[in-house]
Each structure stands twice: as structure tokens, then as C-alpha cells.
Amino acid sequence: MIVGVGIDVVEIVRFAESLERTPSLRTRLFTPAEARLQPQSLAARFAAKEAIAKALGAPAGLAWHDAEVVSAPSGRPHFELRGTVRSAAAALGAGTVHLSLSHDGGIASAFVVLEGRVPDDAL
Structure with a gap:
């Protein structure tokens, strides 16, 4: 059962300019592991954080x-949720978070689907 869907797009150049103009933005938005990445990857991760917020109902x-975006050894991105985001997901009954990231043509995008458990009485 789907309990939330979110999508976001970010213009990579504009996002990179924002990071240059306001260096503290990098540490405010990203964990230390995320902050080391290149601008196109940061833009995609920012889009992911926005998309999960939308999926949760903001x-x-x-x-x-x-909401930290990490990559599996295969390269597949996924979230490590904690604190406020984990609590919001639990309140919606989200048991699984699906994440897809892309960047092409100067745009980074993210799509999030929150999947909940089907209640036993619905079967």
C-alpha cells in the first residue's frame, strides 16, 4: 500500500552557485559523508530530501x-532515516522507502515512494 509519493527537481548550476555563495549551506543541508560529493550528486540528494518531505506531507x-542519502555498493541510492524524518514516516505507517535519483541535461531529480504495510483486515 502506497502511503506517500514525492518528486523534486533541482537545476544543478543554480544549486552549485548557491553552495558557493553560501558555504554554510553545505553543512546545514548535508551530513559530512554527503557534503564531500560533487555538485550534481548534491543537487540530486537535495532533491531527494525535498521529495521525501513532500511524500511525508511536509x-x-x-x-x-x-534523511541521509547513501549508496549501496551497487550504486543504488537509499535513505538512512533517523530522528524527525523517521518519526514522521512511522506516523504514516511507512515501512519501506523507495528512492530513485537522476541527473541529466543540467537537472537533478528525485522520486520517492513511501510504502506501508497492508493491514491484516484488508486481506
Whole structure:
């Protein structure tokens, strides 16, 4: 059962310019592991953080660092949720978070699907 869907797109050059203009933005938005990445990867991760917030219904008080995008050895991205984002996902009944990232043509994009458990009485 799908309990939330979110999508976001980010213009890579504009995002990179924002990071240059405001260096503290990098540490405010990203964990130390994420912050070491190249601008196109950061733009995609920012889009992912925005997309999960949308999938959760954009509740107030979400912390940027509580939705860390990590890559499996295969390269497949996924979230490590903690704190505020984990609590919001649990409140919706989201058991699985699906994430897809892309960057092409100067645009980074992310798509998030929150999947919940089907209640036993619905079967």
C-alpha cells in the first residue's frame, strides 16, 4: 500500500552557485559523508530530501540531516532515516522507502515512494 509519493527537481548550476555563495549551506543541508560529493550528486540528494518531505506531507520540524542519502555498493541510492524524518514516516505507517535519483541535461531529480504495510483486515 502506497502511503506517500514525492518528486523534486533541482537545476544543478543554480544549486552549485548557491553552495558557493553560501558555504554554510553545505553543512546545514548535508551530513559530512554527503557534503564531500560533487555538485550534481548534491543537487540530486537535495532533491531527494525535498521529495521525501513532500511524500511525508511536509510536516513542520523535519531536520535535513535526518534523511541521509547513501549508496549501496551497487550504486543504488537509499535513505538512512533517523530522528524527525523517521518519526514522521512511522506516523504514516511507512515501512519501506523507495528512492530513485537522476541527473541529466543540467537537472537533478528525485522520486520517492513511501510504502506501508497492508493491514491484516484488508486481506
